[in-house]
Amino acid sequence: MLLLIPGPVTTDARVKAAMAQDYAPWDNDFRETYRQVCDSVLRVAQGVAGEHTALALPGCGHFAVEAAIRTFVPPGGRLLAPSTGAYAARLQKLAGDAGRVAVPLFVGATERVDPQAVAAALEQDPTLTHLALVYSETGSGICHDVPELARIAHALGRRVIVDAVSAFGALPLDLSTLPAVDAVVLTANKCLEGLPGAAFVVARVDSLEANRGNAGSWSLDLSDIYQHTLVPNAGPRFTPPAPTLAALAVALDLFWQEGRQARLARYTANMRTLYDGVSELGLTPYLPPALQGPIVVNVHAPDAPTWNLQLFVDALKRRGYVLSNFYNTEPPTFRVGCIGAFGAEQMQLAVDAMGGALRDIGITRERTGAPRFFPQPLIA
Numbered sequence: 590m591l592l593l594i595p596g597p598v599t600t601d602a603r604v605k606a607a608m609a610q611d612y613a614p615w616d617n618d619f620r621e622t623y624r625q626v627c628d629s630v631l632r633v634a635q636g637v638a639g640e641h642t643a644l645a646l647p648g649c650g651h652f653a654v655e656a657a658i659r660t661f662v663p664p665g666g667r668l669l670a671p672s673t674g675a676y677a678a679r680l681q682k683l684a685g686d687a688g689r690v691a692v693p694l695f696v697g698a699t700e701r702v703d704p705q706a707v708a709a710a711l712e713q714d715p716t717l718t719h720l721a722l723v724y725s726e727t728g729s730g731i732c733h734d735v736p737e738l739a740r741i742a743h744a745l746g747r748r749v750i751v752d753a754v755s756a757f758g759a760l761p762l763d764l765s766t767l768p769a770v771d772a773v774v775l776t777a778n779k780c781l782e783g784l785p786g787a788a789f790v791v792a793r794v795d796s797l798e799a800n801r802g803n804a805g806s807w808s809l810d811l812s813d814i815y816q817h818t819l820v821p822n823a824g825p826r827f828t829p830p831a832p833t834l835a836a837l838a839v840a841l842d843l844f845w846q847e848g849r850q851a852r853l854a855r856y857t858a859n860m861r862t863l864y865d866g867v868s869e870l871g872l873t874p875y876l877p878p879a880l881q882g883p884i885v886v887n888v889h890a891p892d893a894p895t896w897n898l899q900l901f902v903d904a905l906k907r908r909g910y911v912l913s914n915f916y917n918t919e920p921p922t923f924r925v926g927c928i929g930a931f932g933a934e935q936m937q938l939a940v941d942a943m944g945g946a947l948r949d950i951g952i953t954r955e956r957t958g959a960p961r962f963f964p965q966p967l968i969a
């Protein structure tokens with residue numbers, strides 16, 4: 590069974606095998622694994638030792654996004670949050686429910702965040718102390734230019750929080766060059782190709798020190814989690830998802846063997862195979878090639894009377910591939926992940942299975958046979 594949902598992703602057998610034992614989270618061997626995993630995540634982010642730290646939290650990505658907002662934006666504080674899609678909307682809701690004010694910035698459903706619009710919004714409203722961005726917006730498939738937007742925020746004296754959950758480990762990120770970024774949020778189970786249950790925030794140490802006491806939640810207080818890492822031979826603060834972290838240690842070894850750029854190239858090849866493949870099936874991707882990111886492709890539901898997303902998902906699952914059974918975009922689109930431990934040959938088989946699943950639910954299309962032209966890689 591190949592997971593194309595995307596996230597959690599299909600993992601390597603060696604990653605799964607690491608979970609097949611019990612771990613004692615405060616045992617010295619596990620402390621070492623824990624420390625190595627955090628160090629490795631910090632290196633993926635190109636964080637600077639002493640300036641940045643990678644903090645682990647049990648749970649999903651949303652918990653860590655909330656922790657970052659609570660820790661770095663004071664209660665009642667205001668953050669500019671470009672409305673890039675479903676995941677930006679979630680960030681806005683997390684902030685609002687935590688008593689912070691997320692000020693939306695309109696972004697067209699199939700547009701990149703406009704750096705000039707961000708600069709203008711920040712210039713107009715000096716109470717906006719933070720900019721919150723989704724790097725790869727899973728709701729559309731568009732990747733936004735986080736490095737450029739973070740430089741703009743820096744020039745205007747603002748702090749930045751990045752939801753990089755679906756991007757981390759594939760898209761470029763060099764925290765050593767982005768001093769405005771207080772927090773980058775990620776999980777084990779997307780481009781790092783680990784299993785679900787562990788989230789991380791790579792954060793600036795000076796900001797963690799400066800923002801003690803903001804969070805209003807002991808569980809989600811990154812400054813407190815950071816203070817805990819300073820005790821000698823520090824282990825996890827509360828019970829961590831130890832098997833998931835042990836599996837992530839293996840996944841990170843595989844990540845370093847492959848390299849970020851090769852991983853991005855593999856995902857990009859998966860994306861193109863999928864994009865061309867569904868186009869040849871007569872389906873229409875949600876985004877034009879120039880905006881299509883390498884992480885997730887949304888595809889317009891076929892305009893056919895027998896179309897039913899759940900029936901399609903069920904038919905495809907019988908053929909060995911799992912898709913999400915909900916819509917994330919305003920027009921109905923099904924989404925397909927390009928990330929996980931597989932390559933373009935398997936993606937081609939998945940496309941063939943999609944053609945079969947469409948036939949299974951009574952939809953036949955003429956092949957257009959016209960692969961789309963892709964311009965230069967968007968991000969390298």
Ligand SMILES: *Cc1c(COP(=O)(O)O)cnc(C)c1O
Binds near residue numbers: 652723726752754755
């Ligand atoms: C997957 C994802 C998250 C986190 O999802 P969880 O289900 O909470 O792990 C957050 N942001 C983006 C952009 C994502 O793709």
